[in-house]
Amino acid sequence: MPISRFVEYEDAPPEVRAVYDDIMASRKVDWVNNFWKALAQHPPTLKRTWESVKEVMAEGALDPLTKEMIYVAVSVTNGCEYCINSHTAAARRGGMTPAMHAELMAVVGMANETNALVTGYQVELDDKLYKAAREA
Amino acid sequence: MPISRFVEYEDAPPEVRAVYDDIMASRKVDWVNNFWKALAQHPPTLKRTWESVKEVMAEGALDPLTKEMIYVAVSVTNGCEYCINSHTAAARRGGMTPAMHAELMAVVGMANETNALVTGYQVELDDKLYKAAREA
Amino acid sequence: MPISRFVEYEDAPPEVRAVYDDIMASRKVDWVNNFWKALAQHPPTLKRTWESVKEVMAEGALDPLTKEMIYVAVSVTNGCEYCINSHTAAARRGGMTPAMHAELMAVVGMANETNALVTGYQVELDDKLYKAAREA
Amino acid sequence: MPISRFVEYEDAPPEVRAVYDDIMASRKVDWVNNFWKALAQHPPTLKRTWESVKEVMAEGALDPLTKEMIYVAVSVTNGCEYCINSHTAAARRGGMTPAMHAELMAVVGMANETNALVTGYQVELDDKLYKAAREA
Amino acid sequence: MPISRFVEYEDAPPEVRAVYDDIMASRKVDWVNNFWKALAQHPPTLKRTWESVKEVMAEGALDPLTKEMIYVAVSVTNGCEYCINSHTAAARRGGMTPAMHAELMAVVGMANETNALVTGYQVELDDKLYKAAREA
Amino acid sequence: MPISRFVEYEDAPPEVRAVYDDIMASRKVDWVNNFWKALAQHPPTLKRTWESVKEVMAEGALDPLTKEMIYVAVSVTNGCEYCINSHTAAARRGGMTPAMHAELMAVVGMANETNALVTGYQVELDDKLYKAAREA
Numbered sequence: 001m002p003i004s005r006f007v008e009y010e011d012a013p014p015e016v017r018a019v020y021d022d023i024m025a026s027r028k029v030d031w032v033n034n035f036w037k038a039l040a041q042h043p044p045t046l047k048r049t050w051e052s053v054k055e056v057m058a059e060g061a062l063d064p065l066t067k068e069m070i071y072v073a074v075s076v077t078n079g080c081e082y083c084i085n086s087h088t089a090a091a092r093r094g095g096m097t098p099a100m101h102a103e104l105m106a107v108v109g110m111a112n113e114t115n116a117l118v119t120g121y122q123v124e125l126d127d128k129l130y131k132a133a134r135e136a
Numbered sequence: 137m138p139i140s141r142f143v144e145y146e147d148a149p150p151e152v153r154a155v156y157d158d159i160m161a162s163r164k165v166d167w168v169n170n171f172w173k174a175l176a177q178h179p180p181t182l183k184r185t186w187e188s189v190k191e192v193m194a195e196g197a198l199d200p201l202t203k204e205m206i207y208v209a210v211s212v213t214n215g216c217e218y219c220i221n222s223h224t225a226a227a228r229r230g231g232m233t234p235a236m237h238a239e240l241m242a243v244v245g246m247a248n249e250t251n252a253l254v255t256g257y258q259v260e261l262d263d264k265l266y267k268a269a270r271e272a
Numbered sequence: 273m274p275i276s277r278f279v280e281y282e283d284a285p286p287e288v289r290a291v292y293d294d295i296m297a298s299r300k301v302d303w304v305n306n307f308w309k310a311l312a313q314h315p316p317t318l319k320r321t322w323e324s325v326k327e328v329m330a331e332g333a334l335d336p337l338t339k340e341m342i343y344v345a346v347s348v349t350n351g352c353e354y355c356i357n358s359h360t361a362a363a364r365r366g367g368m369t370p371a372m373h374a375e376l377m378a379v380v381g382m383a384n385e386t387n388a389l390v391t392g393y394q395v396e397l398d399d400k401l402y403k404a405a406r407e408a
Numbered sequence: 409m410p411i412s413r414f415v416e417y418e419d420a421p422p423e424v425r426a427v428y429d430d431i432m433a434s435r436k437v438d439w440v441n442n443f444w445k446a447l448a449q450h451p452p453t454l455k456r457t458w459e460s461v462k463e464v465m466a467e468g469a470l471d472p473l474t475k476e477m478i479y480v481a482v483s484v485t486n487g488c489e490y491c492i493n494s495h496t497a498a499a500r501r502g503g504m505t506p507a508m509h510a511e512l513m514a515v516v517g518m519a520n521e522t523n524a525l526v527t528g529y530q531v532e533l534d535d536k537l538y539k540a541a542r543e544a
Numbered sequence: 545m546p547i548s549r550f551v552e553y554e555d556a557p558p559e560v561r562a563v564y565d566d567i568m569a570s571r572k573v574d575w576v577n578n579f580w581k582a583l584a585q586h587p588p589t590l591k592r593t594w595e596s597v598k599e600v601m602a603e604g605a606l607d608p609l610t611k612e613m614i615y616v617a618v619s620v621t622n623g624c625e626y627c628i629n630s631h632t633a634a635a636r637r638g639g640m641t642p643a644m645h646a647e648l649m650a651v652v653g654m655a656n657e658t659n660a661l662v663t664g665y666q667v668e669l670d671d672k673l674y675k676a677a678r679e680a
Numbered sequence: 681m682p683i684s685r686f687v688e689y690e691d692a693p694p695e696v697r698a699v700y701d702d703i704m705a706s707r708k709v710d711w712v713n714n715f716w717k718a719l720a721q722h723p724p725t726l727k728r729t730w731e732s733v734k735e736v737m738a739e740g741a742l743d744p745l746t747k748e749m750i751y752v753a754v755s756v757t758n759g760c761e762y763c764i765n766s767h768t769a770a771a772r773r774g775g776m777t778p779a780m781h782a783e784l785m786a787v788v789g790m791a792n793e794t795n796a797l798v799t800g801y802q803v804e805l806d807d808k809l810y811k812a813a814r815e816a
Contacts, residue, residue, distance in 0.1 A: 042374030102586030178782035238450030314646030510722030
């Protein structure tokens, strides 16, 4: 049980059901995972979070699979177990192969290492890199 | 100046020069950025880190641009400014458009938000997601 | 069992019992939770930590409930499950309603999101905000 | 200059101006801070983020000042300098006295310390606390 | 089961067995822990990570026990439970007494607290400390 | 200038001067660094923090230099620049050579990498390691 409680479909008020319906329709699944059922305790948070996630994770300049892998990278760095599992599952559903997963992990590991090395040595940013990160 | 000091090419011992030469050749650039010049104080760390980065960031099951964007996602989550700048620069050099960058930022922001919501509500992992993250 | 071991009241040396007694008296409860029983392996850490927590969490310019909610916010951001549970429990005991909890979660989520956006875009601080954060 | 660039009011397209106008009207100020001018590069992120922040930070079961202090607590834990400055400024504007600020800092410091102690000792959650965090 | 799967010795290809053999020989143990069996799904990551860990954790200017305690300090700060357990176990094997462990925890706790205080108050670095951190 | 303001010795009330005197006497220096001057705005936080740091960092089962290096490891992982500089300075004053510093950095980097790999792969703890971390 989450802190607070899960809101099941059959007990949900109409504004929660509407979000659940949209989640299932958008994802082409017939169930809603625990995250949303926990948020549904507070319908404005449920609605706002779902609409934001839906907008952000849609096909755009980046494809949905790349977005899911980025989500995994952040979740690993934050140590959010639920999120690692749920977004790894989503990435697999979206076509991430074991080889892609292994490389994702390797990059996330290496980035965490070099982040620490840069920070520990207090390396100043090169002017050239500052400019290159900003040029049109 | 970083903690420790920068090792410039002209002052570098042969094993450091060899790494600098490989960095410049691999990246097709004629200079070495501060990170490597700080690591060069301790040649085994320089060599090990460069060889690891080179292996991990190479074209593979994921393309180099996707890897750079994942690197940025981790660096933002850790708040490493040097790393954000240097890998954003690398991603731009590799073809990341402003629209792709904006979507990368949006995903990183959203992942950090929902990581906190999941953790704050202490949501238990759904069995279905546990399995889906692990299936062959 | 924690790393180290729990020190139970009946096995505790006098200086540990004195802290346990003060914890129970201050909180008007008849038991001591696992955190303190783990720290009690090292009595100076137990005593110092309890006295610091007691001083910091007391009624002052901020009321104890606000302080507990701030504690939850930090614990969520760090991903400390024990701490999230124990301080959410304390906040509820102190009067936090479900609506207050839901808003606390929403703020913590949003703060984690915008922290990442600010960092990812490397936004420079406005002079006006720098000054406003510091003015008397 | 941030990564990407600032969008000034006079150069902004109508949908960005509409958000800027709403920010200034809601906050009763005559300028827009750098965060929003950086997000404005990608109007959907600007609009979504502003509307979310506005909803989440409004008077509700928690008052706006408490919300700003929670925002500061998260921002300190994440080490986001811009965010610490901007939300400390907002909290001061909302009535946070120096004594309240000092206590906020003390709680954030203590929470970060005990989070580490709990995690380092790998303390198991007490059943009583698990239940107390969840009861109606 | 981890995300991906464990590779057992009897099912392992020769390049994985060679790493497992080296792990067991170097550590003078007759089994391989789960971390390596998870990495073995991707032999280049297994090999690179093991060789790096072996090089970094070897006796050098710092002794192996000090290195294990530093590893624990990082793992606590990141909240990595597996890592806290495995490196605490290694430190005990290497001679860390309960008193040493208690002091390690106290330092890690205090460092997390003062890190937050420094960050929350946005304290500027003293010139003298800047120089002292860098002098030859 | 920190958020709030620095309290200089000549403007300090007696209870702040007493702490400043103890800091200078304990460290055998004739000045007080900015961290304490920022905390001094709230004398109870100054006194409590100094007394805790003094107790925790004293010679004990671990020597002061090892403690300073652990402090650096935590500060790097949290990205606290002031803290990295001040504790690196303290470690140098206490005898940390460049070679020791380089190995400290290497361990901190590696720990951050393997923490991420363990978390990303969601590796379950081995029973043997769980026990070994806890045995008397």
